[in-house]
Amino acid sequence: MDFVDILLTRIDGEPEHKGAAHALVCFTKIETGKRLCKLASETVLPKTEKTSITLLYFVHNMQELMQDEPAEMLQNRMLADFKPNSEKSRITMRLFIREQDAMVDEIRKTADEQGSNLLLIGLGPDEIDLNEAEKYVRMKNDPTNSEAAILAQLGEKEAETLKQVSSLLERNRIPTGIFLDNALTEINKIFIPVLCKADMHIFTFIYQTALKENVEIMVWDAVGIIQSGPKMQKLYQFIVKKSDGRVHLWDNNKKIEKEFIRSQDLLITGIDGWSRLVDTPLTWKDSLPSTLIIKDSSN
Structure with a gap:
């Protein structure tokens, strides 16, 4: 079974993707935690009685x-404050409060204990802003830079945060999302840049998001990945059909302007696509909305 067939099976066949979903939502700032919990419950997770969210507040x-x-x-x-009213009867939610000292180990331990199959980490703008995150990735993309040299160029707080996130991404075996909070309020307009084939795994999340009413998803097929073959097109058209027209493809004959990016509530991308995005000279990068960067599971 090839890559696209696996994705189609995830969306339309495997019970764990249609039924039981157990998300671990981690945060240190309550407002960022609320926004990430809203994002998870309203868009990312399937709406079934088997779905659960474990909140881990550091x-x-x-x-x-x-x-x-x-x-x-x-x-x-x-818990009463976090749980969305519309999902009170469907999503099981629990909360743990832990000290921040051993964050990485505590996240991995809780994920194992709760049987989590999705990890979401929320970072507020005072923990790491989009510019610092971009700077870190650009330096990481240069093989001549050591990790120590990179972290030395960042503030102490930002360096510690990125060190912990990098450790989780490297060691974690379940899908992991890093949420860079930029004061998310609504989740109605979502921008999805697809910059490499590895990013196609995020279509399993786009599918869940597209099932939400009043959402509009714009997919930017920047380098022609979706159009690269019949199976890729089949995957995209399957999601378009299931979403009742809520998913659209950006016309590459048009330039993406800052005004359009500023009108978006959320950007979702894969971790490989994020790496390419920050390395590309785009005039609108300084106008990014809240961003969810997703790394697929690894064996």
């Missing part, structure tokens, strides 16, 4: 946090 000092409110009361209040 704090600097647990003892200090609990001085004003017992742990159980805080957890119940946060």
